[in-house]
Amino acid sequence: MKDVAKHFELFLRQRSLRLTRQREAILKAIYGTHRHVTAEELYELLQKAGDAKALRISRATVYRTLSLLAEGGFVQALELGRDRGTLYEHTLGHEHHDHMVCMACGKIIEFHDDELEQVQAAAIRRHGFEATSHRLNVFGTCAKCQEKGKGSAAGEAQAG
Amino acid sequence: MKDVAKHFELFLRQRSLRLTRQREAILKAIYGTHRHVTAEELYELLQKAGDAKALRISRATVYRTLSLLAEGGFVQALELGRDRGTLYEHTLGHEHHDHMVCMACGKIIEFHDDELEQVQAAAIRRHGFEATSHRLNVFGTCAKCQEKGKGSAAGEAQAG
């Protein structure tokens, strides 16, 4: 986190942007949680945290800073459906991962598979495409929720 | 297309829903294009097509029917970023595929790779998750646009 702040400061300097209390607070906030948060959640979080230090941060600034952080690679946006809104997570200190979303309990599970990444990269290259990023979102039922749903009809399966 | 209409009719009957001229027209419209279309594009398309038969279809009905068609598996929604809006494509007669989006020209390229699907399925299963669907979106530069950008600095690369 300390070095993240340093990186951010450098990033800002390189682009002749300023290190403001707001930007610091937002960076700190998103690096202070391991959840996937919406801009609104972050905003509310910052309201409370800021009440103490008398630092008000507007929604606009949260959105603006989140975009800035995304450009700099400090955070990443996740879009899991028009409804859930855009989710953000910090990236430094976390290797790339994909997401599985449980439709029953809403839990978001992160996973990473090297072989998958390699096969994927190969397939993409084979099509003459040059990838800069990708998102794999899997929807279904998590292990826990599979248990709960054992009282009904036996084994189903679907693909979509 | 004829059998798709039959399937749709059956689907509606099973759920005691009605086959209306609007629903027919919308089904026909989305099965009549091979592009990925937004609800709005479809709406405008239907306006023109409907002028002849004096069949007006409201935006609300387009949205409602698209959701219905998605539930029934007749169409699929694609969400490639908060900006582009939700895109729809018909599914019957098309096997599952993933998408690569060219950030330079906006083109959407479909691709399918069996090995990828299998490795993916295995990785997901290994995590105790039961998948019902997934979306893999790859962002980058298409082959054509890679050509165009050959006058500048030599080979770059990035990963995000």
Add this chain to the structure above:
DNA sequence: CTCGAAATGAGAACGAGTCTCAACCGCGGG
């Protein structure tokens, strides 16, 4: 044909995200 339920149209409402612009404040220079 009749009738009740489902479906539709028009436009209001909603909400995430963006824009506007006057007031504010980082920060390099003196």
Add this chain to the structure above:
DNA sequence: CCCGCGGTTGAGACTCGTTCTCATTTCGAG
């Protein structure tokens, strides 16, 4: 340590895709 030039912020208006409301229309079983 103070100044002043922009970059930055806050509040709220605004955008625009999507959903909701409800009076009216239409499907389709009997």
